[in-house]
Amino acid sequence: MQALLDTSFQGVEEGAARMYEPEDSRFDERLSAVWLEYRWYVHERGLAEVFVKWKRVEKEACAQEEVSVLRLHLLGHSAALTPRARRVLEAGTPSPGKLLELLGEDGVKRECSAAGPTGITLEHWPHPAPQPLLPEETFQALSAVLLHPESSFEERHEAVDRLCRERSPRVVHTLLAALEVGPSLSALRRLSEWGEPGALPHVERALAAVAPDNPADLWTLTALQRRLRAWTRTFQGM
Structure with a gap:
């Protein structure tokens, strides 16, 4: 499957260095039954994020091990990335997918196929679009939770989830302000999905604070x- 990815995205710029877990000893102690790989292909204002998973065999055997999961996330706008991602999807036969019924109504369009033991999912993540604003009272209450240093992890997580039903500059501003108060992985995830460059210093600060014995984080x-x-590369190409 990695060879299929190489062929399908040949000539497309990679916006960031790949993460190929078997080649990085920092992740040798990550407790998992699988190895992981990430890639980020960029073109114009679009991003194709590729996630690959296979059984955690000996490193020397990885090249022969069949991929179990291959997901392609299409974010932003690029007419060139979609047909390349679809080429990967169409290497398999259409499949209903094992997890679609568990993922809920999150606005992501998913198409699935299966190529032998490999489940392939192509995800079209929603483009930015005007959305109704939250009631002002609701917005202020959720913002207050995020900006209060004594809020619990669970409270902050729920506040981010509810606040991000409105995708707007004021929500981005609030999430960035909340990260000045305390860490929030859910806020960092959402800002990274939206391609907000202001989140990068917060991610790098969180990375610097990760303990060496915490390979998962x-x-x-x-x-x-x-x-x-990778998003930054798309901005530079404007």
Whole structure:
């Protein structure tokens, strides 16, 4: 499948360095039954994020191991990335997908196929669009939770989730302000999905604070950092 990705996206710029877990000893102790890989292809104002997963065999055997999951996330705007991603999807036969019924109504359009043991999912993430504003009282209450230093992790997570039903400059401003008060992985995730460059310093600060014996958070935050760096490449191409 990696070879299919190489062929399908040949000639497309990668906006950030790949994350290929078996080649990075920092993740040797990550507790998981699988190896992971991320790639970020960029073109115009669009981003194709590729996520690959396969059984955690010995490193030397990775090249022979079949990929179990391949996901392609299309974000932003690029007419050139969609047909390349679809070429990967169409390498398999149409499939209903195993997890679609669990993912809910999140605005993401998903298409699935199966190529032998590999489940392939192409996700079209929603473009920015005008949305109804939250009632002012609701917006202020959720903002207050995020800006209060004593709010719990659960309270902050719920506030981010509810606040981000409105995608607007004031929500972005609030999320960035909240990150000055305290860490919020959910806020960093959402800002990285939206391609907000102001989130990058916060991700890098969180990365610097990760303990060496915490490879799971190190992986997650490194992926967010590189996603944001890839977005930066799309801005430079404007």
